Amino acid sequence: GAGVSQSPSNKVTEKGKDVELRCDPISGHTALYWYRQSLGQGLEFLIYFQGNSAPDKSGLPSDRFSAERTGGSVSTLTIQRTQQEDSAVYLCASSPRAGTGALSGNTIYFGEGSWLTVV
Amino acid sequence: AQTVTQSQPEMSVQEAETVTLSCTYDTSESDYYLFWYKQPPSRQMILVIRQEAYKQQNATENRFSVNFQKAAKSFSLKISDSQLGDAAMYFCAYRSRETSGSRLTFGEGTQLTVNP
Numbered sequence: 297g298a299g300v301s302q303s304p305s306n307k308v309t310e311k312g313k314d315v316e317l318r319c320d321p322i323s324g325h326t327a328l329y330w331y332r333q334s335l336g337q338g339l340e341f342l343i344y345f346q347g348n349s350a351p352d353k354s355g356l357p358s359d360r361f362s363a364e365r366t367g368g369s370v371s372t373l374t375i376q377r378t379q380q381e382d383s384a385v386y387l388c389a390s391s392p393r394a395g396t397g398a399l400s401g402n403t404i405y406f407g408e409g410s411w412l413t414v415v
Numbered sequence: 416a417q418t419v420t421q422s423q424p425e426m427s428v429q430e431a432e433t434v435t436l437s438c439t440y441d442t443s444e445s446d447y448y449l450f451w452y453k454q455p456p457s458r459q460m461i462l463v464i465r466q467e468a469y470k471q472q473n474a475t476e477n478r479f480s481v482n483f484q485k486a487a488k489s490f491s492l493k494i495s496d497s498q499l500g501d502a503a504m505y506f507c508a509y510r511s512r513e514t515s516g517s518r519l520t521f522g523e524g525t526q527l528t529v530n531p
Contacts (some may be wrong), residue, residue: 333458339506341518352518387458387460389460402510403448403462403465404519405462407459408458411458
């Protein structure tokens, strides 16, 4: 697609429920990232995918968080047994390359985010 | 590990005036990329300008330009002829060129207000 697409745009869920957030990166982008931004805070790295594998999961805050990527394209971030502190904007981003080479291939582009509210 | 620091939590500027947002970073690497992103209330991160560390020439994009001082590890953003639409949170970010799969490391952000 033309840009990084995320769904849903907004999600309100009850505490304890599971949620899935979807990210469709820019076509051809091999690297995909998930970030979280709580209200009034900066961006917190969650996980990085290269193709379908996740070489860096170091930012996932607990084992309630998991993510997968299939076909080198769409990624799903799953939060199990949601807690109120999970309320945040979840931003997905992609880049053509994984950090070497020219700047144009290493610029990271973001989607519009999924606003998650846990009540 | 790399760190990025934005020492100005808030800045304001009059419409049509010029404002400079500060950013410093700490790294032991010699090759990397630097970015400024803008985040309006919609929360989408929009790329404003980017720079490769090995290029000494400062990047410019229309009314936006940077002052890149590699030795000082400084990467400030200058916005000329400020417009009301420039009001947003601005984030400075670093990405390694020496590590495959490197993530963006962000500063804390600077909230820019543009006064009419």
